[in-house]
Amino acid sequence: MERPEDADREAGDGGGGRLMAGEWTSGLRRADDTGAPLLLLRLALGILFVYMGVSKIADPIAFLKGIRLYDMLPETPPYFLNGTAIILPWLEVFCGTALILGLWIRGAAACIGVMLAVFTPAIFLRAMHIREAEGTPFFQIAFDCGCGTGEVVIWSKLLGNVGLLLLAVLAIVARSRKFTLAWLLRERVAPPVA
Amino acid sequence: MRAVKQTLAEMVLLTVAATCVALAGNGLRAFRSGPSISIGKNYFDKGEGRIRAAGPDRENQFAIASQPEGDRNPIEASARSDPPKYAGAAVPAVSDPPDQHPEHPYQEVSFDQVASIVKDPNTAMGVNLLVDARNDAAYNDGHLPGAVQLDHYELGRYLENVLYRAKAAEKIVVYCNGGDCEDSIFVCADLIEAGIPYDSLYLYAGGWKEWSARKMPTEKPGTAGAGD
Numbered sequence: 308m309e310r311p312e313d314a315d316r317e318a319g320d321g322g323g324g325r326l327m328a329g330e331w332t333s334g335l336r337r338a339d340d341t342g343a344p345l346l347l348l349r350l351a352l353g354i355l356f357v358y359m360g361v362s363k364i365a366d367p368i369a370f371l372k373g374i375r376l377y378d379m380l381p382e383t384p385p386y387f388l389n390g391t392a393i394i395l396p397w398l399e400v401f402c403g404t405a406l407i408l409g410l411w412i413r414g415a416a417a418c419i420g421v422m423l424a425v426f427t428p429a430i431f432l433r434a435m436h437i438r439e440a441e442g443t444p445f446f447q448i449a450f451d452c453g454c455g456t457g458e459v460v461i462w463s464k465l466l467g468n469v470g471l472l473l474l475a476v477l478a479i480v481a482r483s484r485k486f487t488l489a490w491l492l493r494e495r496v497a498p499p500v501a
Numbered sequence: 502m503r504a505v506k507q508t509l510a511e512m513v514l515l516t517v518a519a520t521c522v523a524l525a526g527n528g529l530r531a532f533r534s535g536p537s538i539s540i541g542k543n544y545f546d547k548g549e550g551r552i553r554a555a556g557p558d559r560e561n562q563f564a565i566a567s568q569p570e571g572d573r574n575p576i577e578a579s580a581r582s583d584p585p586k587y588a589g590a591a592v593p594a595v596s597d598p599p600d601q602h603p604e605h606p607y608q609e610v611s612f613d614q615v616a617s618i619v620k621d622p623n624t625a626m627g628v629n630l631l632v633d634a635r636n637d638a639a640y641n642d643g644h645l646p647g648a649v650q651l652d653h654y655e656l657g658r659y660l661e662n663v664l665y666r667a668k669a670a671e672k673i674v675v676y677c678n679g680g681d682c683e684d685s686i687f688v689c690a691d692l693i694e695a696g697i698p699y700d701s702l703y704l705y706a707g708g709w710k711e712w713s714a715r716k717m718p719t720e721k722p723g724t725a726g727a728g729d
Contacts, residue, residue, distance in 0.1 A: 367527070367538050368636070368654040375545060385543040393538050397523035401515050413504070414511020421512075479508070 342485025345412075348478045352419060352471065353406035360399030362455035367392060373453025377429050398422070406478070409487020416478035423475065426454070427468040434461045536655065544654060547683070548690025549606045552699060602706040605686040610674055610703040612711055618674060619646050619718070630670035632663060634677040634688040635709065643719040645676065645712060653687040660695065667697050679708025 338344055363370040371392035374380065380387040398418065405415035434448045451458045484490055524540075531537035538544075610618075618629050624647060631648035633640050640650045651663045667673050673692065677685040689702050713719065 364526075367536055371538055371544065371654075382545050383543055385541060389538050389540045389542070389544075393527045393540065394520050394523040397526070398516060398519040401519040401522070405515060411511040411515060413508040414515055417508050418512050418515055 336482075339481050339483050342483040345478060345481040345483045346486045348474050348481065349406040349409060349412065352416065352474055352478060353403040355471070356399045356403030356419060357407070358403075359455040360396045360403060363396035363453075364400070367396075370396065370453060370455075373451065376453070377433055379429055395422075409484070409489065412481075412484075412487070413479050416475045420472055420475035420479070423468050423472045426452075427465060427472070430461060430468070431465055434465075534657070545683070545687065546690055547605055547686050548693050551690065551693055552606050603681055603683050603686065605683075605689070605704060607686065607689045607699075607702055607704045610705050612705075612707050612715070615645070615674055615676075615705050615707075615712070616717065618672065627666060627669050629672045629674065630663075630666050632667075632673060632675045632685075632688060632692075633709075634675055634684040639678070639709070641722055643713070643721055644709075646718055646720045648676075651675075651688050651691070653684050653691060656691060660691070664692075664695055664697075667692060667695075667701075671701060672703060673697065673701050674703045674705050676705035676708045676712075679706065679710035679712075682708060 371388060374391055375382070375388055380391060382388060399422070402415040402418045402422075405411045406419075430452050433450070433452075434445065437443060437448050437450070438445055446462050447460075448462075449458055449460045452461070452464060454464075527537050527540070531539070615631075618624055618631070621629060623629060624631070631645050633644045633648040633650050634653060635644075635650070636652050636654070637650075640652075644650070649659075649663050649666065651659045675685045675688050675692075677683075677688075685704055685706075685708065689704060692702060693699060
């Protein structure tokens with residue numbers, strides 16, 4: 308019996324037009340089952356967000372001043388700006404750490420996704436304001452977005468954030484639970500009795 | 502559906518845990534006098550409310566301060582002749598155009614006036630006081646000669662020392678980075694709140710950016726007698 312993938316190989320699959328949807332998803336599932344893709348996603352997102360969170364915790368005043376520049380939160384009462392400045396960096400650290408450890412993966416990735424979904428349009432809007440106010444062409448606009456990375460060229464920051472958002476979505480969708488803390492404890496520290 | 506519920510629960514748990522640790526950490530830092538945020542404090546109050554509340558005289562001052570920058574300079578307005586120019590200061594086009602500076606209700610001084618204040622022997626005797634509204638890193642990297650530091654975000658550390666001098670001074674010039682930096686405005690508001698009369702406060706809008714771009718003399722902590 309001819310296997311579906313054989314038909315694809317014979318057809319010369321260069322353009323990708325002959326892939327069958329079912330085989331594609333089962334291929335992705337097989338990849339996911341190895342545990343490697345999700346591990347890479349977790350480490351990439353996790354380490355990045357821990358780093359960004361820690362750099363904000365190190366200088367809370369700079370972050371407070373940074374958020375204010377977005378004009379998205381009211382200045383009075385002060386709880387909104389101050390609360391965000393205090394809490395958000397720690398949320399980044401917690402989510403990043405959870406991802407690295409493989410704990411609450413979907414929740415952590417979803418939190419990160421929400422943060423990115425809020426920050427990215429905010430950065431874009433601020434860039435548009437600058438374009439209107441100063442007339443700088445969009446691709447030359449650069450400012451300190453308050454992300455913990457200093458001054459950045461905005462179009463590449465936006466592109467990067469969209470990429471990160473995609474990674475977060477993939478981390479949510481993936482099913483493997485290998486290489487997590489729980490898995491380690493189960494498999495290595497207390498393996499099931501044969 | 503179960504996966505969605507579980508994900509939402511995880512998100513809530515993460516947020517609650519992060520909030521608890523964040524508030525505890527912030528409180529601990531405050532307790533140990535490290536950099537922290539006082540959650541109920543409005544750090545961005547320019548002080549207009551206080552100035553208005555000080556009475557009808559102050560309303561006039563505020564009205565003067567709301568005029569376009571050219572009219573806002575009471576020292577220059579009353580002086581008949583040009584203030585002495587600091588020798589060696591070329592006048593390159595490095596100052597920001599006036600409309601790039603944020604709005605504020607305080608009196609301003611120009612670069613030339615600040616230069617003559619720095620040069621004035623009375624300044625070292627305490628008649629005039631220069632206040633640097635930037636943080637430690639910036640201040641330690643170089644500040645205007647004789648300027649004392651008053652970081653708006655860490656008032657507790659600096660206010661008492663500065664107030665002691667400010668109360669004795671006739672003219673207090675506050676500056677920060679220049680451009681659209683507003684920290685000098687907030688420091689003026691802090692000084693008014695602490696009882697310094699409005700009339701003795703002046704903002705140097707050009708700030709550190711303009712002063713250093715014009716290659717004016719600066720000093721660092723530990724290398725001069727006047728600054729602390």
